[in-house]
Amino acid sequence: MAYLEWQEKLNTGIDVIDGQHQRIVSYINQLHKVCHTQGDNTSKVTNTIIELVDYTISHFAFEEALLQEAGYSKMKEHSKNHIEFSNKIFDYKDRSAKGEDVAQSLLDLLHDWLFGHILNEDALYVPTVSRYFVRNHKN
Ligand SMILES: [Fe+2]
Numbered sequence: 001m002a003y004l005e006w007q008e009k010l011n012t013g014i015d016v017i018d019g020q021h022q023r024i025v026s027y028i029n030q031l032h033k034v035c036h037t038q039g040d041n042t043s044k045v046t047n048t049i050i051e052l053v054d055y056t057i058s059h060f061a062f063e064e065a066l067l068q069e070a071g072y073s074k075m076k077e078h079s080k081n082h083i084e085f086s087n088k089i090f091d092y093k094d095r096s097a098k099g100e101d102v103a104q105s106l107l108d109l110l111h112d113w114l115f116g117h118i119l120n121e122d123a124l125y126v127p128t129v130s131r132y133f134v135r136n137h138k139n
Helices: 015-035 042-070 075-097 103-135
Strands: none
Touching (some): 042 075, 075 103
């Protein structure tokens, strides 16, 4: 069984966003897997952390650009949330690059944060973005 299982309730109905969220989950599962692989896995763990953190941060940038375009009214709060979380995971990436063993603690953080963010914060922009897509014949 995967470390984090995707659940139906996590789908926002916005395909491009759901695809990116699922990819983050698969990076998290990949990190969990390499952490529990026997032998010297240090460089694999570091590389997976780099990919996971970079992808998550680029997803935030994509999401914010979309929210801006769609005219989402709580844009500032949402982006503040992303910035705070980006700073945290960027710090993990830094520490990992310096040789610190941060993988489990990063997994715990992502495990606790991601689904909550999707279900509580992301869910709030769904009506605005869905209306924007209908208006512009996207999705
Ligand atoms: Fe978000």
